[in-house]
Amino acid sequence: MSQYINLHTHRKPRVIGEIAIRNGFLKTIDFSKIDYPVSLGIHPWHVHKTNIDWALAQIEKNHAQIIAIGECGLDRVIQTTIELQLTTFHQQIELALKYHLPVIVHCVKAYSDFAAIAKQYPNVKFVLHGFSGNEETLQMLLNFKNVCFSVGKYLFNPTMNASLVIGKIPLNHLFLETDTSKYLISEIYQKAAQILEIEETVLKNQIFDNFANLFKIKK
Numbered sequence: 301m302s303q304y305i306n307l308h309t310h311r312k313p314r315v316i317g318e319i320a321i322r323n324g325f326l327k328t329i330d331f332s333k334i335d336y337p338v339s340l341g342i343h344p345w346h347v348h349k350t351n352i353d354w355a356l357a358q359i360e361k362n363h364a365q366i367i368a369i370g371e372c373g374l375d376r377v378i379q380t381t382i383e384l385q386l387t388t389f390h391q392q393i394e395l396a397l398k399y400h401l402p403v404i405v406h407c408v409k410a411y412s413d414f415a416a417i418a419k420q421y422p423n424v425k426f427v428l429h430g431f432s433g434n435e436e437t438l439q440m441l442l443n444f445k446n447v448c449f450s451v452g453k454y455l456f457n458p459t460m461n462a463s464l465v466i467g468k469i470p471l472n473h474l475f476l477e478t479d480t481s482k483y484l485i486s487e488i489y490q491k492a493a494q495i496l497e498i499e500e501t502v503l504k505n506q507i508f509d510n511f512a513n514l515f516k517i518k519k
């Protein structure tokens with residue numbers, strides 16, 4: 301049986317066969333107690349209240365224990381200046397480059413800022429988590445081979461962009477996630493397979509391949 305890849309969550313796995321990439325907390329992370337894949341990063345919502353040098357050092361110190369940098373990124377809805385967000389995002393991307401790690405990206409109303417970054421770092425692989433761009437945004441971002449897209453709870457709302465554009469995301473650039481939602485990853489897969497009109501097994505195999513490619517994991 302192929303496994304469910306949950307690209308981004310703040311919880312432990314809740315479904316049999318689920319491989320979840322859990323967002324770790326920089327302040328409390330204790331790798332001696334962890335036996336699941338973790339990503340570490342400075343969330344744009346926390347940038348203003350974080351000692352950035354300390355946080356970057358924490359990520360660097362633990363680089364061998366993590367599977368990705370993130371979630372980190374850009375959010376144009378919050379108060380923190382975009383300049384500070386950009387500086388912090390760049391610093392984390394530099395770590396991703398140095399340690400060959402993919403970046404899990406939080407991006408809210410900042411897709412054109414992000415596009416410039418994706419262009420600037422063609423050797424860094426990015427996954428836009430909770431992707432909620434419209435079709436025009438998606439087409440613009442599909443120019444970048446180093447960008448993948450992860451969708452989740454919005455698939456349950458047929459009027460949301462995620463539901464409307466998922467069919468336009470190349471299957472080899474697609475991931476699914478639960479993030480903080482109430483849904484199980486199995487429910488997200490079922491919904492995605494239904495919208496895409498493909499067998500769930502096909503979707504599972506494809507996303508597992510995407511995961512193996514992105515994280516260079518041997519099957």
Ligand SMILES: [Zn+2]
Nearest residue numbers: 323371479480
């Ligand atoms: Zn999250």
